[in-house]
Amino acid sequence: MAAHPVIASGRDIRLDLFRGLALWFIFVDHIPTNVVSWFTVRNYGFSDATEVFVFISGYTAVIAYARMMQREGWIRAAARVYRRVWQLYVAHILLFMAFAAQIIWVSIARDMPSLIDEMELMGLGENPYRAILAAALLQFRPVNLDVLPLYIVLLAAFPFVLPAVIRWPFVVIGVSLTLYAATCHFNWNLPAYPEGKVWYFNPLAWQVVFYVGTACAVLGPQLAWLDRFRWPLSVLAGLYLLFAAFIALSWHYNSLQEITPAWVARQIYPIDKTNIDILRFLHFLALAWLVRVLVPAQAAFLRWPVFHPLRRCGEQSLLIFCIGTFLALSAQIVVSYFEESLLSQIVVSVAGILVMCAAAYVATWFKSGGSAGSGRTPSAAEAVP
Amino acid sequence: MRFSAWPWLAALLALLLPASAFPQSMTLCRAKPELLELGNSLPAARKAIAERKQLRVIALGSSSTSGYGVSNPAYAYPAQLKMGLDKALPGVDVEVLNRGIGGQDVEEMAARMQAEMKENPASLVVWQTGTNAAIRQMPIEKFTRWLRNGLAFGKSLGADFVLMNLQYVPAVVAAPDKEAYEKVMAAAAKEYDAGLFRRFDIMRGWYKDGMPYAQFVQLDGLHLNDFGQKCIGKLLTRSILNSLNGP
Secondary structure, three states: OOOOOOOOOOOOHHHHHHHHHHHHHHHHHOOOOOHHHHHOHHHHOOOOHHHHHHHHHHHHHHHHHHHHHHHHOHHHHHHHHHHHHHHHHHHHHHHHHHHHHHHHHHHHHOOOHHHHHHHHHHHHOOOHHHHHHHHHOOOOOOOOOOHHHHHHHHHHHHHHHHHHHHHOHHHHHHHHHHHHHHHHHHOOOOEOOOOOOEOOOOHHHHHHHHHHHHHHHHHHHHHHHHHHHHHHHHHHHHHHHHHHHHHHHHOOOHHHHHOOOHHHHHHHOOOOOOOOOHHHHHHHHHHHHHHHHHOOOOOHHHHOHHHHHHHHHHHOHHHHHHHHHHHHHHHHHHHHHOOOOHHHHHHHHHHHHHHHHHHHHHHHHHHHHHOOOOOOOHHHHOOOO | OOOOHHHHHHHHHHHHHHHOOOOOOHHHOOOOHHHHOOOOOOHHHHHHHHHHOEEEEEEEEOHHHHOOOOOOHHHOHHHHHHHHHHHHOOOOEEEEEEEEOOOOOHHHHHHHHHHHHHHOOOOEEEEEOOHHHHHHOOOHHHHHHHHHHHHHHHHHOOOEEEEEOOOOOHHHHOOOOHHHHHHHHHHHHHHOOOEEEOHHHHHHHHHHOOOOHHHHEOOOOOOEOHHHHHHHHHHHHHHHHHHHHOO
């Protein structure tokens, strides 16, 4: 079975830390008017926290299931993947319910029927029966509920790719890139609800981030081969990040906009999100490369207590993602209630992150035996993406 | 070396913060009054309101009509138009059908116009188009032909038309001859006695007044964000009401 000396054991702290950071960013960015979102990556370049989240999800999927497959066989590993897919699905449906309930509760409690009106326009009111069916089929994903369905689809395909990616990671990268290119060229997408809508994060395109993530996890130590080109690659990545930062800041400063040459603008726009524009993907890869260079896996500062909350959030990613999405809506309502005052934006952002951290610590406590007697062994669950 | 970067980063952030946090409030939503003249008195819509106390509007268009990427579909301009007309026309049964399909341009829309109008006979059609054509460099003759075909057919069914032209966003501004498409739309509106909602000029006004793109455009440089959609919805409502209440 040991075709490859696969997958370093021991948890790579960077994965948890940066996934935690991505979850914080997603929360902060989902609040429409929020000064705190100035601290997130999306204002300084093309890609945002979604790429980080999807890439790390692919990476950790290999770490969690590849050794399981080698020890216990494909069927067991596939079954475990689908158990996870089921958990994701349940979480998504629950989040959908909680999201809708929150809007309804607020509009009744605060006597703001306009909120329900908006909810109706989300597709629920027009034809609730069809909307519920479409929600169960993941075709109807109002507002910020697009990320989990993407993840569900990607992970559901994963068992079939897993045996291949372990043996031939470069082939998987090649196939994934081909599918990505074809999707962009032919404008493929999955059906959505209401009619005419598409998946905001097109799984056929976004799979490229996930599967490049899986391949990187397989290649792991072999990536050291790239270190021969450490300097040129880092310089290139750095230059590209600067370019992206310039363009991103030009959306905020018209003076920068004026000095952007027309032919550059002609080449780069639009920077599509649905089919993850190649500029976005390259931006993420450049970021990832620099993080790899600047933050070695063994770096001592990764273990500093200040980073603890981030790591905890990253470890409990599904729970924290759901809480963050739910709270982003609450935060949006609070901020608009206070007429978008700066203070309210800062307070809800900090409060939301504190709640996410508290939830992550509680969940960790439960897993580590807080629920004594359940007899659950934490070992296998540890690395679950 | 790594840590010496922190002061710079802090300075950079401090520099950036003042321009941040885009308010959603509509106080920034403006346009010169002359840009809100559609140049058409919308006779069919008037008649429907006067005789049947009813106004059905079809919003025909592409992604900006369908509300791509807004945080809530209620912010898309057709929904805003519905809310605005409801408020301004009490006692009138207002219906706004969102028939926006992302990625389409004039040729697909002209082709499905017959089906749309048959299914839901409307007295007013807001036809948003031109952006995708300009970005993809559709040959201008082809654009003209399909636009005129669509207008000729739509008008023959007795509906009023309002053409909504291109959006002023980085992706369109970078297109070499976006003005040509704009001109074709203006000429066609005149010839077929349709209204023209000059979205391009309105949004250019925002930009020239110093409003950064991030206030009204999504980060893809193409689609209107929450604020942009809501504001266009408000201004469109105002333009239509001007026409309905005018001489």
